[in-house]
Amino acid sequence: MRTRIFYVVLLFFLTVAGWSACQRPEAGRAATAPTPAARVLADYRRNLGALDSAVARLRRSVAAGQPVGAQRRAFARARRAYKRIEFLTEYYVPSLAKQLNGPALAEVEAYDQQQRAVPAEGLQVLETYLYPAAYAPAQRAEVLAQLALVHSSLVGLHNAAATFSPTDRHLFDAVRLGVFRIVTLGLPRFDTPASPGAVAEAATSLAALRAAVAPYQVRLAEREPRLAAELQRTFAASLAYLRRHPQAEAFDQLAFLTDYANPLSRQLARAQLALGIRPFAEVRTLRADAATLFDPAAFNPMAFAPNTTDQPTAAQAALGRQLFFDTALSGNGSRSCASCHRPERAFTDGQVKSVAFGGQGQVARNAPTLLNAALQSAQFYDGRVTYLEDQAAAVLADPREMHGSLAAAVRGLAHKAAYRAAFARAFPATRPAGIQEQHLKTALASYLRRELLRCNAPFDRYVRGEKQALDPAARRGFNVFMGKGRCGTCHFMPLFNGTVPPAFERTEAEVLGVPAHAARAAKGLDHDPGRQGVSGIEWQRHAFKTPTLRNVALTAPYMHNGAYRTLAEVIDFYAAGGGAGLGLAVPNQTLPAGRIDFTAPEKRDLLAFLQALTDTTGLSHARPRPW
Known part of the structure; x- marks a missing residue:
């Protein structure tokens, strides 16, 4: 009992500390006007308090056994309250965002040897009690328990919010990602699989993004008045479209994407540059300077490479291409990578399962396409390796696939003058050491990363x-x-x-x-x-x-x-x-x-x-x- 009282008291002080941090004025506020970033952060903290209130109202509605319609309306208000803070919550504390709004699916941690299922929690779990049918009265305690978990996550979020210190770069980055989240997850109903509020929530999310950009409008209007007016009009038109078409099942997602979301994200990118706010330069899968999800170079395959700074060169990719089609990599010189990944079939082979080495039966699984294989964090159907380099090595060594090895392939290639010269061109810094196993893997991976990306359908x-x-x-x-x-x-x-x-x-x-x-x-x-x-x-x-x-x-x-x-x-x-x-x-x-x-x-x-x-x-x- 003493332990429990201790944790209750500790939780109280943490909550008070988080609340106090939310209320504490910024240093020097009396002397100078708050920066745009400070204004956005203040709005975030107010909206976080509004989410607290909405969750408390939902809890009272459930505890009082109000009609299901009233409970659903309270739930919808809580969901929309979360959407006002989602763009920064996902940006700064994705683990808490998952607790608050993650999929309603149990998980098992990979390191847990006892394989204990971790129950899902949060708003999506609450949704399952209210939609498509309402929960039974006997389940009310379960719903209240879920609401207690949501409240606990909100306490953690209050404390986390006290540490946020966004810059202009962070905010524009978060807003840009917020637009992309709306069209890839929000409108497709990733987090509203059963309830009907996806479009209304998208409107709330977009309004929050507009409010985050609003403190920059005066400065933008001074520098680029036409762009400032255009951005305001696009925000307004996008919100109006969402509000005119509230039915998720009938919503024209393609029209919204092409006529509103893509123009909006392009204008935000232009506004950021006009304000002198540079995009982040670190290596990401989705480049920080991509104006839309469909820019020809929006995605960087090096984000999933073991060394993200060593860009594949044309010489390395050309060497990898030659190796990919060379039967010398196999154990008996009879097959190449292209035997099961044929270009004309989008780098598959059209078989139920590929023919095994030596024609002896089949391999375990169907041959997947290698096009865009560089744009994923796991390779093979079971995701057993992360990097394309390791995938290449595993296929070469598999007795049912290539039945060879990196060492044997290197010895064979070293006898060919054309390969010795090609490896020297591709890896000039290590030329004296000759052909190396790592270079063979790197060359094959470079071919996939540089030459096998296709996003122009x-x-x-x-x-x-x-x-x-x-x-x-x-x-x-x-x-x-x-x-x-x-x-x-x-x-x-x-x-x-x-x-x-x-x-x-x-x-x-x-x-x-x-x-x-x-x-x-x-x-x-x-x-x-x-x-x-x-x-x-x-x-x-x-x-x-x-x-x-x-x-x-x-x-x-x-x-x-x-x-x-x-x-x-x-x-x-x-x-x-x-x-x-x-x-x-x-x-x-x-x-x-x-x-x-x-x-x-x-x-x-x-x-x-x-x-x-x-x-x-x-x-x-x-x-x-x-x-």
């Missing part, structure tokens, strides 16, 4: 302004993908893989419940353990990395085991609710098991959009002459 060209690049069916299909289908909540725009926006720092794996055979789905799940075979965590059994959908029209058959031969079959699988929806026992399935009732036209439109993600630039010229 018809869809990309459309959102960059080429209005003839997409036909009406593909435009409708994008809205089905991001809206009714909820595909964009796992295949995140614009990479359409599992690399999570807006920071794009980690790549997710999902449990879909893929059957062993599509035609005999009722026979059971595929036996492949997926991530569980790497981590040992039972809750990750059958979890696989979410692959990119770019060039998906060229990469059949689909899934890790090639179970589905056509995209139409894949759409039907997802529409059925995955394995659980098909009646299979998948207790840890992360894909919602509810059925999606696509109409026949919606399916055709969805297919049209997926085909519009095809970018074959340069693929027909990818095979070099052998040395």
